[in-house]
Amino acid sequence: MTAERLGFPQPWLTVALFVVWQFLADSVTGASVVMGLILGVVIPQITHRFWPDSPSMKKPWVLVRYLTVVLYDIIVASISVTILILSPRQPRSAFVSYPLQLHDPLGITILANTISLTPGTVSADVSDDGTLLLIHALDVDDDAELIRAIHQRYEKPLLEMFR
Known part of the structure; x- marks a missing residue:
């Protein structure tokens, strides 16, 4: 039942x-x-x-690992942002277009919210066709490295959960 x-x-x-x-x-x-x-x-x-139809999470056990990574990243990013604010160095802020591999609306929402929860980054917009996520980063040296990190740490587990 x-x-x-x-x-x-x-x-x-x-x-x-x-x-x-x-x-x-x-x-x-x-x-x-x-x-x-x-x-x-x-x-x-x-x-x-x-509510739309219930999302079909294929591998819900991945969620525990995902939440652990997100919590760790929030703590580390909080410390990094604090150090950045207290230092005399000017942050190198940038808008980065992140190419989405996720197609599930709930997965994209979770990814965007995760990015916004992590200090120093915020999701600004999703393209109309759902293929790009616009992210503002407080301090970024290399756009490609930011994209790689988000993909590895957040989007890849979400892909695993929702595919």
């Missing part, structure tokens, strides 16, 4: 809402658990008409 047939049209959203509510509540109490469960069940029920 599928989760959708059991009344959970977006089971991952249900879990995510419950977990986020627990973090927002700042402590796990009976009331916060009940409220988290209510939100986790009711919000997906109300919004399920607006």
Whole structure:
């Protein structure tokens, strides 16, 4: 029996809402658990008409590795940006056009958000045909190296998850 047939049209959203509510509540109490469960069940029920078909993640276990890499990169980039800001050296900012290999809209969204979450980079735009992602980098020496790093660290695992 599928989760959708059991009344959970977006089971991952249900879990995510419950977990986020627990973090927002700042402590796990009976009331916060009940409220988290209510939100986790009711919000997906109300919004399920607006959601596209559920994404088909082919290798969900890759997500754990991906999140570990992203968390590590956020920490390292935070330190690098702090050092850059405190140093007298001027940053070499640039807009870089990143050629996308991903075609799945959810995968492209996750990639763009990952880039924006990493200090020093932000996703600025996706081309109309979905083949390019415009990225602003705070400090970049070599555009090709930035493109290679994003592909290896972020897009390649996403391709593995969604193909």
